[in-house]
Amino acid sequence: MTDDNHFDFDRSAYERPNSGHVCGRGAEWGTPCWRGPNHDGSCGGEAECTPYDNQGRWECRRAQAAGGLCENGPGPDGSCGCSQPPCVPRPTLRRRRWRLSVIALGLVVAALAAFTHLSGDAGSFAGSVRNAALDAGELTDGHAGFTDAQGCKACHSAHGAQPMAWLASAFGANDMTKACLDCHTFSGPARAPHNEVFAPNKRVRKTQCAMCHTEHKGYGANISGLSNEQCASCHEKSFSSFVSGHPKFSDKFPHFRRASIKFNHASHQEKHFQDKNVAKNAPANCTTCHRTEAADHAVAPLGFENACAKCHADQIPKRNLVVLRLPEFEETNLDREAVIEACGANPEAEEEDEYESISSDEMSVIAAYMMGKPIDDFEAYGEAFQELVMGMAEDGTGALVDMIEGSGAAVDPAVLLAGLNPEAAKRMACAWAANLEYELPAEPTFGGWYGDLLELIYRPSGHADPVLKGWLEFAVAAGAADEEVLERAEEMRAQLLSPKKGPGACIKCHAVTRDVADGPLRIEWRYHKDKARSSHSYSHRNHLTMVDPQGTKLADSNQGCSVCHELDLEADFEGGYKDFNAQTYSSNFVSLKKETCVRCHARGRVRQNCQLCHAYHKEPAFAKRVTRNEN
Amino acid sequence: MNLARTRYLMVWLAAGMVFDLLLAENRSVRVHLGNPRELTGYWLLGVMIFLALFNLRKRLPMLPLGNAATWLTLHAVGGVLAAAIFLLHSGNLWPGGVYEKALAVLSYLTILSGIGGYFIQRIYPRLLTETGIEVIYERIPLRIGELRQKAEALVLECCDQTRFDTLGRHYLDSLQWFFSRPRFTFNHIVGSRRSQQWLKQQDTVVRRYLNDDERKYLDDLSQLAQQKDRIDLHYTLQGAMKRWLLVHVPLTVALMVLSFWHLLVVNVYSL
Secondary structure: OEOHHHHOOOOOOOOOOOOOEEOHHHHOOOOOOOOOOOOOOOOOOOEOOOOEEEOOEEEOOOOHHHOOOOOOOOOOOOOOOOEOOOOOOEEOHHHHHHHHHHHHHHHHHHHHHHHHHOOOOOOOHHHHHHHHOOOOOOOOHHHHOOOOOOHHHHOOOOOOOOHHHHHHHHHOOOOHHHHHOOOEEOOOOOOOHHHOOOOOOOOOOOOOHHHOOOOOOOOOOOOOOOOHHHHHHHOOOOOOEOOOEOOOOOOOOOOOOOOOEOOOHHHHHHOHHHOOOOHHHOOOOHHHHEOOOOOOOOOOEOOHHHHOHHHHHHHOOOOOEEEEEOOOOOOOOOOHHHHHHHHOOOOOOOOOOOOOOOOOOOOOHHHHHHHOOOOOOHHHHHHHHHHHHHHHHHHOOHHHHHHHHHOOOOOOHHHHOOOOOHHHHHHHHHHHHOOOOEOOOOOOOOOEEEEEEOEEEEEOOOOOOHHHHHHHHHHHHOOOOOHHHHHHHHHHHHHHOOOOOOHHHHHHHEOEEEOOOOOOEEEOOOOOOOHHHOOEOOOHHHHOOOEOOOOOEOOOOOOOHHHOOOEOOOOOOHHHHOOOOOOOOOOOEOOOOHHHHHOOOOOOOOOOOHHHHEOOOOOOEEOOOOOOOOO | OOHHHHHHHHHHHHHHHHHHHHHHHHHHHHHOOOOHHHHHHHHHHHHHHHHHHHHHHHHOOOOOOOOHHHHHHHHHHHHHHHHHHHHHHHOOOOOOOHHHHHHHHHHHHHHHHHHHHHHHHHHHHHHHHHOOOEOOHHHHHHHHHHHHHHHHHHHHHHHHHHOOOHHHHHHHHHHHHHHHOOOOHHHHHOOOOHHHHHHHHHHHHHHOOOOHHHHHHHHHHHHHHHHHHHHHHHHHHHHHHHHHHHHHHHHHHHHHHHHHHHHHHHHHHOO
16 A cells, blocks of 8 residues: 555645644644644644635635635635634654754753863862863873872963963974973983984984873873884884894993992902802802892892901901101201190100201102192192191191192092091191101001001091092092192092002992093992993893793702803903993903893793883983972 | 675775775874874764765755765765774773763764664665555654544444444544554564554454444454554654654764864864
8 A cells, every 4th residue: 555646736735844843733643734834833724725816806725635625715804714723833853853963062062161161270179070071081190190280281281271372272283292301301312212312314203202102091001012013113123023133232231331349250259269268258159249139120239248348348447548648858947936835845856956857758649639749849848748737736637627628629628537636636746846756655456547657547447438438539539730730639549549559448349430531530339230221121030030941940049140141251350440431341241142032032932022121211210309298 | 786785895895995094004103103093083083074974965965966875875884984993093992081981972872873773774664665555754644644534434434324332432442542643653663563463452352242234344444453553663663764863963963073172172282
């Protein structure tokens, strides 16, 4: 059955699909009128036709579909004779769809407008609702705590700007990296790959933090991961895996720089530890001196007290520092009465017809440098040294302080002369002023300052003696534009920094290094964590749980370390410390080869992705305090 | 293979190729440390605008923009492509931000309503053809009105001619409810035959109390009821084919507005 008949022009009403309304009667399942609603949505079927005025006679115009001419006919005033109460037309589905669409659009726009117009701190309810319209997701734990104060503005400069400026920023580039660098620092250029300085090359492009680190991925998200393909996209030599294609390790790897502590593993292992006299103190294995269980990249030694003191502790106090030595004088310039006034009459002092100096020595290199006088010229240093002696005789250490300060020393005299008793200094100076040797009341037992005959000496009390460290720092920093003074500084430095004869034997073990050409020297007092290898990450600790393919447990104290670390008995280890350059150096361990790692890091064994060993950034650090001080 | 299937196959192949190219480009951009979300985001926006143009196309039938069937095919396949690009763009099913969650919800609802609508458009026309009648949706109230008038006239005639009111009372008790408006809407939606059972039951219940003359009227009345039932089916299915757009189109509008907001926020804050 079809309703074909209903399509005839005189049997069906004209359908208006674009009309916005349908008959209200039809919508309520009554019989719809054939005229249907008007365009404005009002009922069009109140009258069944619009009578036609035919030369003064009104004629019915009801359509055939609606029953044709009606019985009543038009009224005398031209009104339809078949009227009915008006219905309330209903919107069509199309109109309802349009209305719903407009409502949906309005709701979204209104919600966004309302949210974005709220004001308040990020922590307040209004602020959090406003941010909901902009929020791209939770920050990672590393960043979540640092945006509380500024909110989104901490990273997004456009946030909170005036509407026009806010909109304008959509058409300009956003420099997110700049915001990152407010907190993050690197030892090289932040926008260069690996924070390194490369030779000009078209292939080297500027980097943005967001190229690798995209935020708003959730509290625990990892935003620092890179795939091997991503690493290979920049590197000219690309390879598929560590096993196949990765370049060989350099000849020095991983010993690019000499250690700060000059410990010759080869000579200790092969020579000293074999000596019957010290064998009882020799370590059982590597882990006796190196704390492997807490080791990460570097396996720091336990320190002097635990690793070295048994053999080397008593060597330190044997090497005294001679700060002053009474030199030989040709004549005395001292006023005898002034000496008596400062020191009192000395019964041992004899009045001489002809002056003969009690000393036939040279003065100390320290005094020569500080006074700025040649060490062997009586005429040059005589008056100055005697003035120093007289000054010490009058007020103890004051004249020494003046001399140190006068030399332009970089170290505080309070550090250099710490523990020096002014009375003892005075007594020694008085003896010297009387042209006598100063005799100690008793033989020195402990470390500290002593006046001994013709010398003012400092005996180090033990490892890390602060006074001795101060004097060595003083020697290292000594220098002058004058060639003659510089020569004396070099002489003092050579004596104090002598590995074999230097005071305290400090430089026997501690390296003296010049980091950059023509830069200052520095004594490496502490264990040096090699910064040159900061882009290589390696965890000794993580490897301790492993067993190598031959079945050796790496945590085995006796054999584990030697799986990777092999002593090089031929290496010129000592030669690496003869100059101040830390790079010209031969380790007494054989350099590691790629083959050593490949034994385990291979397909089907341990993973071998780039980031396992290589860190992208160079010495990442923070520019700001990472903890807040609420006080 | 008919034209429609060939057309679908071609469009599916084209969509597959587009997505494949986009996947490759997305991977390439990611590997080269670019911003793949920028790429997929603009692609997604482009596809969404193209999908929205389908509605515009329906409003401009006078323009030679291709036939509606082709557009429907492109719209359906494009919708699936958009869903795939959306997942590629967002990277997960549930994003982190509040407004992004709203965007995801709108996307899912739009996709689901679109899938529902697609199946409605594919399944219901076949069911409508099986009824053997064609009815213009807008004329259904008129047709139901006509059938109701015929039924009432038939019942009155029966009472008048046979002098018994059994059929009349039966009509008032049950069939009047049936003829008053479309019935069994839910059953028609889910393809149930409950309306037929109900009509058969009404026929059986009263037939035993009627004499032969009345039974002729009952037969005619049952025929009218069957016609009405088929028109009800038309009303329900054609209504569903139109009404799903009451959900899909407003959701699409909201989704487009929020997508443009997302585009603006992303450009202001990060790109």
